[in-house]
Amino acid sequence: DVSSGINAEYGGNDAIAQAEAANKIKEKKPKKSKKIVRTAAGEVWEDNSLLEWDDNDFRIFVGDIGNECNDEMLYRAFSKYPSLVKVKVIRDKRSNKTKGYGFASFKDSGDYIKAMREVNGKYIGNRPCKLRKSTWKDRQLSVVKKKNNEKQKLGLKI
Numbered sequence: 730d731v732s733s734g735i736n737a738e739y740g741g742n743d744a745i746a747q748a749e750a751a752n753k754i755k756e757k758k759p760k761k762s763k764k765i766v767r768t769a770a771g772e773v774w775e776d777n778s779l780l781e782w783d784d785n786d787f788r789i790f791v792g793d794i795g796n797e798c799n800d801e802m803l804y805r806a807f808s809k810y811p812s813l814v815k816v817k818v819i820r821d822k823r824s825n826k827t828k829g830y831g832f833a834s835f836k837d838s839g840d841y842i843k844a845m846r847e848v849n850g851k852y853i854g855n856r857p858c859k860l861r862k863s864t865w866k867d868r869q870l871s872v873v874k875k876k877n878n879e880k881q882k883l884g885l886k887i
Contacts (some may be wrong), residue, residue, distance in 0.1 A: 731744035786814055786834040788863035791853070794818065796827050798854040801829050806853045810844050812837035832863060 766775055766879075791803065803816040818831040833839040847861040 742779065783814060783834065783836075786836060787838050789833045789835070789841065789844060790861045790863045791831045791833055792829065792859040792861065793856055794827060794831055794858055795854040795856045798827055798831070800831075801856055803833065806848055806858070807833045809843055810821060810835060810837075810840035812840040 743807050764805055766773060791806075794803070798818055800816055802819050803818055804813070807816060812835045814834040815832065816833045819828045820826065821828055833843065833844065845862075847862050848858065850857050852858075
């Protein structure tokens with residue numbers, strides 16, 4: 730009997746045994762971590778901090794913020810917009826002082842545009858902030874290489 734031969738070969742219930750074996754193989758494979766390689770000023774580095782942010786968000790660069798500003802203050806400045814996802818004040822690793830800027834991320838483009846119009850120039854802490862569209866995508870290595878290739882084709886200096 731063929732079925733008894735298969736059962737003997739796989740130790741009983743062959744479909745269950747095969748599925749369990751396949752699951753064990755899948756569990757052993759390490760998941761590939763996503764890498765974000767960036768470039769600026771002639772340097773190339775891997776930036777894991779971008780993994781905390783959504784890829785398809787609308788991000789605002791919030792400039793000219795004071796040293797007293799923290800994530801909570803930045804969040805309060807943009808909290809009236811329902812699609813606000815995340816805010817972050819960028820700090821120096823050694824001194825923990827702000828670098829004078831931060832970011833606010835939105836899911837909805839309408840909230841992004843309203844925030845750009847309404848919050849620009851408003852005081853966050855003791856300074857009026859300056860808002861700009863974040864250019865974080867422009868520093869990804871793949872984007873930079875693509876732009877350089879286009880410039881080369883046009884005969885421009887890189």
